[in-house]
Amino acid sequence: MGLLDGKRILVTGVLTDASIAYSVAEQALAEGAELALTGAGRGLSLTQRTARKLAEGLPVLELDVTDAAQVARLAPALQDLGWDRVDGALHAIGFAPASCLGQGMFEAGWDDVSVALHISTYSLKALAEAVLPLMGGGGSIVGLDFDATVAWPAYDWMGVAKAGLESASRYLARDLGPRRVRVNLVAAGPIKTMAAKSIPGFQAFEDVWSVQAPLGWDVSDAVPTAKACVALLSDWFPATTGEIVHVDGGFHAVGA
Numbered sequence: 008m009g010l011l012d013g014k015r016i017l018v019t020g021v022l023t024d025a026s027i028a029y030s031v032a033e034q035a036l037a038e039g040a041e042l043a044l045t046g047a048g049r050g051l052s053l054t055q056r057t058a059r060k061l062a063e064g065l066p067v068l069e070l071d072v073t074d075a076a077q078v079a080r081l082a083p084a085l086q087d088l089g090w091d092r093v094d095g096a097l098h099a100i101g102f103a104p105a106s107c108l109g110q111g112m113f114e115a116g117w118d119d120v121s122v123a124l125h126i127s128t129y130s131l132k133a134l135a136e137a138v139l140p141l142m143g144g145g146g147s148i149v150g151l152d153f154d155a156t157v158a159w160p161a162y163d164w165m166g167v168a169k170a171g172l173e174s175a176s177r178y179l180a181r182d183l184g185p186r187r188v189r190v191n192l193v194a195a196g197p198i199k200t201m202a203a204k205s206i207p208g209f210q211a212f213e214d215v216w217s218v219q220a221p222l223g224w225d226v227s228d229a230v231p232t233a234k235a236c237v238a239l240l241s242d243w244f245p246a247t248t249g250e251i252v253h254v255d256g257g258f259h260a261v262g263a
Contacts, residue, residue, distance in 0.1 A: 009039030010241040015090055016040045017138060019070065020099025020151070022053050024060055025200050027151055028099035030233035032061055038237055040095075043085060045070035047077075070137065072100055072130035081137040093141040095240035098134050098150035101127040107164035115164055123164050128171035135179055135190070145187025149239045150176060151232075152192040152251060154259050159212075173251060180249030189248040191239050195232040196224050196255035220256025 016035050020028035021044050032042055043066045046054030051069055058065040068084050071077045085093065103123035106115040115123075131150055138146070153162070155170035162169075173192060180190040197212040216224045235254045238244065253259045 009037065010237060010243065011035055011095075012039035014040045014094040014240070015043075015092060016240060017043050017045065017085070017093055017096040018099070019045045019097060019134065021046070021057055021061075022050055023057055023200075025229075026057075026099070027195065027198055027200060027229045027232055028097060029057065029061070030229035031097050031099070031236045034230070034233040034237045035240065036062060038241070040240075043068060043088060043090070045081075047071040072133040072137075073125050078133050078137045082140040085141060090141065092144060093138045093146060095147040095149065096134060096138045097236060097240070098131050098148065100130045100134070101151075101165070101168070103127065103165045103168065109161040109163065112163060120164050120167075123168045124171060127165065127168035128175055131172055131175050131190075132179060135183065135188075139183075139186075139188070142186070142188050145189075147189045147191070147240045147244075148179070148183075149236050150190075150192045151236075152194040153197075154194045154251075154253065154255070156259075176251075177249045184248055189239075189244070191244070191248060192251045193232060193235045193239065194251050194253045194255065194259070195229075196220065196258055197226050198229050198232065199226050200229075216256065216258055219261060220258040221261060222256040224256040224258065 018028055018032045020026060021032055044054055044058050045068050047070055055067045058067050066088055070081055104119040106119045107123050135148055152172060153169050155166055155173050159166055176190050176192050183190055196216050213226045232254045235252055
């Protein structure tokens with residue numbers, strides 16, 4: 008029996024088979040989940056192509072988290088698929104304009120910073136809002152994070168956005184707890200994804216992580232992160248919410 012047998016899980020953020028979200032979807036399917044994916048804008052066709060690598064006929068719905076109309080249409084679209092409920096949702100959504108990464112804190116203006124915060128932070132609330140109509144029996148929302156307790160090289164405004172994501176997850180956990188909806192984050196170590204390629208100096212993260220992490224770290228292996236997400240989407244953490252689970256080989260726990 009799989010951890011997610013009988014569960015209906017919505018997965019955002021599947022762009023390529025190197026995406027962390029792809030690995031989560033793969034693990035969720037292996038654990039018995041019924042899945043639907045979402046994509047947005049120019050990435051929608053990419054998600055549709057990648058979905059075929061996961062399973063034939065896997066539904067892909069359009070969801071631009073910055074478009075209130077699309078957020079409102081998500082629950083009806085899932086109902087059109089025959090879904091009477093959503094048991095879990097993965098938030099794997101993040102973006103920052105180039106000026107927000109690798110150029111310090113003074114290069115980006117508010118127009119660019121606001122885009123980063125809208126897509127990378129506020130979107131957690133938007134996704135929760137989108138699935139809540141189908142979470143009447145409770146459920147689990149899991150977001151992907153990169154530890155925001157310190158300032159990282161080159162991460163700049165995306166680091167600020169992730170700090171906001173961490174805070175937002177706690178406030179959403181507070182507000183959604185009475186509805187039996189859990190909200191947690193998984194803070195992964197660096198993984199070679201399409202998003203990682205947009206971070207200047209990503210190689211520096213790779214080099215230091217493999218040396219410093221007590222358990223070691225493989226930047227090409229998203230499976231440990233995916234398994235943590237699947238566990239949090241399952242019924243095995245019924246009393247855990249507002250939490251950040253680190254899946255980083257233990258890097259966060261050690262000093263220089």
